[in-house]
Amino acid sequence: MFDRLNALPADPLLGLISAFQNDTNPNKVDLGVGVYRDETGHTSIMTAVQKAAARHMETEDSKTYIGPGGVIGFVEGIKQLVFGAESAALKDGRVSGLQCPGGCGSLRIGAELLKRLNSDLTVWVSDPTWANHIPLISSSGLNIKTYPYFDPSTGGVNFEAMDTKLAELGPNDIVLLHGCCHNPTGADLSFENWQRVAERAAKQGFIPFIDIAYQGLGDGLEEDVKGIRYLSENVEEMLIATSCSKNFGLYRERVGTLLVQTKNAEHTNVIQTQVQDIARANYSMSPAYGGFLVDIILSDSELRNEWENELNAMATRMKSLRNGLYENIQQQGIEQDFSFINRQKGMFSYLGINGDQIQRLRDEFGIYMAGSSRINIAGLNSQSLEYVAKSLKSVL
Ligand SMILES: Cc1ncc(COP(=O)(O)O)c(C=O)c1O
Known part of the structure; x- marks a missing residue:
C-alpha cells in the first residue's frame, strides 16, 4: 500500500x-x-521564561490531564492581552478561548470550526501571505482565495485595491488579516485602514479571522492590537489565532490560543464546546507546559x-x-x-x-x-x- x-x-x-x-x-x-x-x-x-520554568518545576505536583480548554489562567491571560481590560466583549462573556498547539494549531482549529459552520465559505488571504496559511486553511476543505495587499512600488499596503475587493465580499466570506507585523512583507494596515475594514465587515457581513503571531514585536503590546480592538468594538463576530512562539520565544513548546468573539454569551458557550470537540477529535488536548509558563509570567507583576x-x-x-x-x-x-x-x-x-x-x-x-x-x-x-x-x- x-x-x-x-x-x-x-x-x-x-x-x-x-x-x-x-x-x-x-x-x-x-x-x-x-x-x-x-x-x-x-x-x-527569555529570562522571564526561565524563571517561570523554574517556578513551575518547583510547584507542579501532577502530570494528570488538564481540562479540554487548556490552562484556563493562560487562556484568560491571552484574552486580556489581546482584547484589553476594558473590552466589552470580554465583560459580556462573548469570547470563547481554547489553548492550541501554537499559532498553527489555532489557525487550523479555527478553519475546522468555520468548516463546521458552513462548508461553502471562502477564506480570503492577503497577496502575499505567510506560506503556511494556505495548507493550514485549505486542508480543512475550505475554499481559499487572495485579496490584493502588497504594493511593491511603495513597500506598503495597496489599501485601495484591498478595499475594492473587500467591497465585493459578503456573509459567505472570511477575511484573514495579520494583526500586526505582516509576514512576509512587514507592511501593516494603518489604524484608518482597520477602521475601514471594520466598517466593511459590519456592513457586508464578512467575518474577520485575525492571525496575531507578533504582538509586542512591532510598535508595542498595546499598539500592535489597536486594530483588533477596534474590530472587536465594531464587528459582532470574529476569530483570532494567537501564538506565543515569537513574543515569549516558546517556539518548540507549541503555545497558542483560538479566541472566538460571538454575538452573545450563549453563542460563546456553544462555540466553546465545538472547538473543544474539534481538538478532541484531532489530538485530544493541547500540551499544557508552555501555557503554564505564560500564565505564571502574566499573573506575576515582577x-x-x-x-x-x-x-x-x-x-x-x-x-x-x-x-x-x-x-x-x-x-x-x-x-x-x-x-x-x-x-x-x-x-x-x-x-x-x-x-x-x-x-x-x-x-x-x-x-x-x-x-x-x-x-x-x-x-x-x-x-x-x-x-x-x-x-x-x-x-x-
Ligand atoms: C504569520 C504567522 N502566523 C502564525 C505563525 C504560527 O507560528 P507557531 O505555530 O509556531 O506558533 C507564524 C509563525 O511563523 C506566523 O509567521
Whole structure:
C-alpha cells in the first residue's frame, strides 16, 4: 500500500537552513528562517521564561490531564492581552478561548470550526501571505482565495485595491488579516485602514479571522492590537489565532490560543464546546507546559515587567537594525529606494529584488533569504549590516 505515494519535495525554507549550515563562507548571514535572533545569532530563552520554568518545576505536583480548554489562567491571560481590560466583549462573556498547539494549531482549529459552520465559505488571504496559511486553511476543505495587499512600488499596503475587493465580499466570506507585523512583507494596515475594514465587515457581513503571531514585536503590546480592538468594538463576530512562539520565544513548546468573539454569551458557550470537540477529535488536548509558563509570567507583576522589558528590547533592536540597514544602503550610494525598510514593522521585510539577485547574494556572498526576497531583520547584526548593504549593491 505504501508504494502509492511519492516523496514530497523538501520545504524550501528548511532547505535553506541546511544550505546555510554547509556554506563555508566566514561572512555568511542567515536572513531566512523566521525566528528572533540576538546580536550573536542565538535564539535564547527569555529570562522571564526561565524563571517561570523554574517556578513551575518547583510547584507542579501532577502530570494528570488538564481540562479540554487548556490552562484556563493562560487562556484568560491571552484574552486580556489581546482584547484589553476594558473590552466589552470580554465583560459580556462573548469570547470563547481554547489553548492550541501554537499559532498553527489555532489557525487550523479555527478553519475546522468555520468548516463546521458552513462548508461553502471562502477564506480570503492577503497577496502575499505567510506560506503556511494556505495548507493550514485549505486542508480543512475550505475554499481559499487572495485579496490584493502588497504594493511593491511603495513597500506598503495597496489599501485601495484591498478595499475594492473587500467591497465585493459578503456573509459567505472570511477575511484573514495579520494583526500586526505582516509576514512576509512587514507592511501593516494603518489604524484608518482597520477602521475601514471594520466598517466593511459590519456592513457586508464578512467575518474577520485575525492571525496575531507578533504582538509586542512591532510598535508595542498595546499598539500592535489597536486594530483588533477596534474590530472587536465594531464587528459582532470574529476569530483570532494567537501564538506565543515569537513574543515569549516558546517556539518548540507549541503555545497558542483560538479566541472566538460571538454575538452573545450563549453563542460563546456553544462555540466553546465545538472547538473543544474539534481538538478532541484531532489530538485530544493541547500540551499544557508552555501555557503554564505564560500564565505564571502574566499573573506575576515582577515577571511580567521583566518579560515586557525583554520584549521591548527585542522590538527596539529590530527597529535599530532596520534603520542601520537603510543607512548602510544609502552609504553605499544605492539609488533604488529602500526607505520602506524603515516603515515596515516587525521581523520581516520584502527587499523586492529578483530571483537572480537572491541567488547571487547566496552563491557569491553567503547571504541567505527566502525565495520571495523576504529577509528576517533579526538575522542581521551590527557586524553584518555593512556587508549585506555592500553585497546588495554588487547584485543590483
Ligand atoms: C504569520 C504567522 N502566523 C502564525 C505563525 C504560527 O507560528 P507557531 O505555530 O509556531 O506558533 C507564524 C509563525 O511563523 C506566523 O509567521
